[in-house]
Amino acid sequence: MLPWADEFMYLTSMPCKTAEEREIRDRRAFLLHSLFVDVAIFRSIAAIRHVMESTDVSTSIKIDEVLHSETVGNFSITVTRDSSDASCKLDTKIDGSRATGMDSKHLAERNLLKGITADENTAAHDVDSLGIVNIRYCxxxxxxKVNNYEKTIVTSFKPADITDQPEGGAHALNINSLRMLLNEANATGEKKLPTQSHRQEELTAAQTYAENLLKESLQNLEEEETDKQSFMRWELGACWVQHLQDLKKSDKDKKQGDGKEKKKTVNKDVKETKIEGLGKPLKALKHPKNAVDASGKGSSSGNKSLTDTTSSGESQKVKPSSVEPLQGDCITSENEFLLKDVLLDSAFTRLKDSETGLHQKSPSELIEMALKFYDEVALPKLVADFGSLELSPVDGRTLTDFMHTRGLQMRSLGRVVKLSEKLSHVQSLCVHEMIVRAFKHIVQSVIAATSDMRQLALTIAAVLNLLLGVPESEFSGSSPAVHPLVWRWLVAFLKKRYQYELTGQHYDDVRKYAILRGLCHKVGIELAPRDFVMDSAFPFCKQDIISLVPVHKQVACSSADGRQLLESSKTALDKGKLEDAVNYGTKALAKLIMVCGPYHRMTAGAYSLLAVVLYHTGDFNQATIYQQKALDINERELGLDHPDTMKSYGDLAVFYYRLQHTELALKYVKRALYLLHLTCGPSHPNTAATYINVAMMEEGLGNVHVALRYLHKALKCNQRLLGPDHIQVIFFLNIKEFF
Known part of the structure; x- marks a missing residue:
């Protein structure tokens, strides 16, 4: 096995001053991290299976009790049992307290300092995050985890020769291949269909078991205190510094504009009246040190009377006011020394050169200021971007990505709902994501509490019936069609975790297939492909649960320079600078292929963006080729229902339409529309935009009446979501008049 600590520490010593040097370093970091993740997953799954075969789960196991531990060199694996209490959340964050061994206060300070000093080398130099993988399985x-970084001596270390991934990474590890088959009858093709009564008896008994676990969890949930200690993401610090720099730049531009106006006025006055001596003081202002020297010389020679007239009483009046700045300077210097102790010299210099003044603050002051920025700027800005459609999440994954890249925690979903009063589609997505995350804890706790693996498929089916089925017993009209115990637990959980009051009206609008999709993704459940009757008491049976797939967490490793080039290309495209957008997009694609390989999701994103840019330049053929490449990668790497795959379907449909392949375009756009209905439903701006694309293509085939029907759907959808005065609504009205 590789000496992982030495290999990761070697990355920090590689040259990284130029873009070319960083490209070489990032490529090695990507290959090394990919190899580490593969080894970590394989060995962790083997360790878990060893524990499953040798440990009696029926005996009581404490939370965080280590069931298995192995260490090879500086690489270690520890296996613990997941919590059987749905109200208890295990810390599985890559940079959480459990992984770092730090308390919440010092961890928040560490992450914030990492964020405000971040640059293009931050990800590659954060070896602690690179060298850890968390796996949840059965x-x-x-x-x-990689340990003992402090014992590493980089100077005398010779790095290993890490070979490139075969075929550009096309045959990288598919984690679905490590699934645990739960229903051997399904896997082998045998057909053992129990009687209907026997099946319901099994499900009812298993559901009773899940209800008992939920009752205990509800009691613990109601007794626990609200956790005020919140985790702080390092991305928040980076966004905060960017915000402060943007503010300073805008203020500077404003002052320059005002200065030009004042200069015109002053020049006009100078022409009218010449004021002697005006030039000399202005020159002194440009060089404060020279000004002090000049004033000193003047007072000693010709301005002595002015000095003499200053009485001792007046000088005493000046002294008290001068003490406060001195004290402030002392505090500032103390804070600087404090930060210098915890930061590298290069990191402190970057913070100082950012001209934000944050280098003069203590860690506690920085935390307080960052939280204020979080509440007053970051959250409202996110909602504003949702309202302007600059950001348009379609499911929980895209919503999570948008929030995490801005350093926002998912615990703020309740506040996002309150801030999004006029954005019903955003509120719906947030409520769905909160419910999915709540139900995830219930399913995981039931899986953890099941001692017999042969009963796991039945137990999962029973808990899904409990959460998503309609109870046969009558329920009051004021409460939604859900089990009363589940409803009580859900309301309590959302109140405790998200500070959100869930009402029956919100739950009535829930799309159960979207909830099921999110649950399967987060827990790793593989279901049989069939149409589930969600209005019944038992939508799922044992045979529907095919397998459990490992769910892992790892840090994303790519190229910061490549991501920056992508952002520059997007910005240039928004400003209409198509030539710059093409140049930036081409460079980004080349860099990401060099670092991540030709079959990575980041590479697919670069292909997709460059395709859109080329489409706007009129090069429809090349745009279609690039978008087809992006679609191929997304389907293979992310899945058929991933948001990036959906976007590729929709964009490719538009490109084929412009190439007059209307029938092919219609197939792609209807696939995108189907997936949008599945994920975000018909009441979403992206769905409305897809409606109009369908309308244009139907009109191209001569189906004018069908086209008008889709246009009407799009108009009604946007009027309801965005209001009658929104630019999207006006656009649709103009399109409808064209028809």
Whole structure:
């Protein structure tokens, strides 16, 4: 096995001053991290399976009790049992307290300092985050970690020769291949269909078991205090510094504009009246040190009377006011020394050169200021971007990505709902994501509490019936069609975790297939492909649960320079600078292929963006080729229902339409529309935009009446979501008049 600590520490010593040097470093970091993740997952799954075969789960196991531990060199794996209490959340964050061994206060300070000093080398130099992977599998949690970084001597270390991935990464590890088959009858093709009564008896008994677990969890949930200690993401610090720099730049531009106006006025006055001596003081102002020297010379020679007239009483009046700045300077210097102790010299210099003044603050002051920025700027800005459609999440994954890249925690979903009063589609997505995350804890706890693996498929089916089925017993009209115990637990959980009051009206609008999709993705459940009757008491049976797939967390490793080039290309496209957008997009694609390989999701994103840019330049053929490449990668790497795959379907449909392949375009756009209905539903701006694309293509085939029907759907959807005065609504009205 590789000496992982030495290999990761070697990355920090590689040259990284130029873009070319960083490209070489990032490529090695990507290959090394990919190899580490593969090894960590394989060995963790093997360790978990060893524990499953040798440990009696029926005996009581404490939370965080280590069931298995192995260490090879500086690589270690620890296996613990997942919590059987749905109200208890295990810390599985890559940079959380459990992984770092730090308390919440010092961890928040560490992450914030990392964010405000971040640059293009931050990800590659954060070896602690690179060298850890968390895996959840069949009710167990494994942590694979690299240790003993402090004992590493980089100067005398010779790095290993890491070969490139075969075929550009096309045959990288598919984690679905490590699934645990739960229903061997399904896997082998045998057909053992129990009687209807026997099946319901099994499900009812298993559901009773899940209800008992939920009752205990509800009691614990109601007794626990609200956790005020919140985790701080390092991305928040980076966004905060960017915000402060943007503010300073806008203020500077404003002052320059005002200065030009004042200069015109002053020049006009100078022409009218010449004021002697005006030039000399202005020159002194440009050089404060020279001004002090000049004033000193003047007072000693010709301005002595002015000095003499200053009485001792007046000088005493000046002294008290001068003490406060001195004290402030002392505090500032103390804070600087404090930060210098915890930061590298290069990081402190970057913070000082950012001209934000944050280098003069203490860690506690920085935390307080960052939280204020979080509440007053970051959250409202996110909602404003949602309202302007600059950001348009379509499911929980895109919503999570948008929030995490801005350093926002998912615990703020309740506040996002309150801030999005006029954005019903955003509120709906947030409520769905909160419910999915709540139900995830219930399913994981039931899996962890199941001692017999042969009963796991039945137990999962029973808990899904409990959460998503309609109870046969009558329920009051004021409460939604859900089990009363589940409803009580859900309301309590959302109140405790998200400070959000869930009402029956919100739950009535829930799309159960979207909830099921989110649950399967987060827990790793593989279901049989069939149409589930969600209005019944038992939508799922044992045979529907095919397998459990490992769910892992790792840090994303790519190219910061490549991401920056992508952002520059997007910005240039928004400003209409198509030539710059093409140049930036081409450079981004080349860099990401060099660092991540030709089959990575980041590479697919670069292909997709460059395709859109080329489409706007009129090069429809090349745009279609690039978008087809992006679609191929997304389907293979992310799945058929991933938001990036959906976007590729929609964009490719538009490109084929412009190439007059209307029938092919219609197939792609209807695929995108189907997936949008599945994920975000018909009441979403992206769905409305897809409606109009369908209308244009139907009109191209001569189906004018069908086209008008889709246009009407789009108009009604946007009027309801965005209001009658929104630019999207006006656009649709103009299009409808064209028809």
């Amino acid at each position: 009710g167990y949690v494994a942590v694979a």
